[in-house]
Amino acid sequence: MSILIFVELDNGSIKKTSLEAVAYGAEIAKVKGTTATVLAIGNAETSELASAGAYGASKVLHANAAELATENAMAYASVLAAAVQQEGAEVVILPKSGLCDSMGARAAAKLGASIVSGVTELPDLTDGFKVKRSIYTGKAFATVAVKGAIKILGIKKNAIEAIAGSGSAEVVGFAPALGSGDFVAKVISQEKASGELSLTEADIVVSGGRGMKGPEHWQPLLDLAQSLGAATGCSKPVSDLDWRPHHEHIGQTGIKVAPNLYIACGISGAIQHLAGVNSSKVIVAINKDPEAPFFKAADYGIVGDVFDILPRLTKAVKESK
């Protein structure tokens, strides 16, 4: 048996959450006395892929056919299933993301595998194979006994700390036969904000609510985010009002984030918003209303006017560097 880990690439670099997935898979491999193999799909330099070795992978399968350059969950699922079969993998690790959930699921259906998404900790191997996963949008956890001969796990950000060691993985080409059935959709166009930090990958997120008073008042928030190297998000009312784009909406029905630091500016803290941020390590709430529910969910709070406080925080960040 072996452990197979799928890594997502962003412009040829392995994403941080994917490195956590490698570390997670390598840890299981160590306990089971086997090896961890990585699967990467799309364009990337061999040296970048070999760096997965520093997180415990011994080998990287690189599928780089031209048809795979664009993200395609169905085709990626076929490649993943082929890799599982070639390697005889019994445990498959993917970072939790929209792409990985879709491709992991289609691979699971091809292989008759167990699939558990939203895993938050290393498995308990003392009595079978048990994992803890996030449920009720971060409001609780479930321990699940995973029973399939092949187990596919989608792991949440921060399930494990990825610490780079030394070591380099051997990179080998992987070119399974691709069926035309996986390429039936025609991509008409992509509209993508360029140069934006990914919300789900970011270590720091600065987010604004209706207390920001309008899209024209967003600059102080953007300035603070920039000084911190943070991604920016917003509450549902803000994206509903079109003050900010929909892909910034954080909450129960939007994006769920799990940064080390989440700074909420002028967001009251409705339970639906908190559901999208409750996996953050440290939460800061800034609101002029001392009764804002966010203060009950936050670690640090400031009662005051965001337009007074944000520029001062930006200045303090710059001075502390």
Next chain:
Amino acid sequence: MKILVCITNVPDTTAKISFTDNDTKFNKAGVQYIIGPYDDYALARAVELKEKLGGTITVLNVGEAESDPQIRKALAIGADDAIRVNCDPQDSYFTAAQIAAIAKEGGYDLILMGRESIDFNSGVVHSLVGEMLGIPSFSPVMKLDIEGSTAKFAREIEGGKENLEASLPLVLGCQEPIAEWKIPNMRGIMTARTKPLKVVEPVAVDELATLDKYTLPAPKGACKMIPADQAETLISLLKTEAKVL
């Protein structure tokens, strides 16, 4: 146009989550149940497509009898008939296999559901169903139009969206802003009472994952309040105390 809309019966988004029976069962006492918010978007778009193109909408729930009020609500919103697979689903693969079994019999052009359920948040059932049926699946879909036998739709991707075209049949996991939620009117509520709701027993599926127990997160410590006139100290606290900068 035959549309199948799969709905979940889930605790309201504001529900307090707790467990009973030695943390092995969800505590339903005092909890209000709703149609899954993402499924509700899928249903709303299905109703709009039916108004435009004609056809029928079947609503499907994999769940126990307590789902019936939510199924009736979906019928009141505009579905024509309903099927409930009578069981307490605990695993995505199991749930998907039930949906696939119903879908195989029905021959639907379009299978819509939410991008994920808000109880288990797996976000995998649409893709499992697609693969089980051997048809394409896409998620999360935020815009959907049908022209002839072609679906023109947009999917949210990281930092933006992707516009796609594909031939029916398809399985789509939906999210806002695909449509506005619909509130049933009085006529809908009256007619929903007599619309057919068929209850079927589940097909057998290998046991691939089972729930062992539930846990709640550790309670959050008190929020440390920083006076507004000393806001700058937040940055040093984040550095030295919280160690996140």
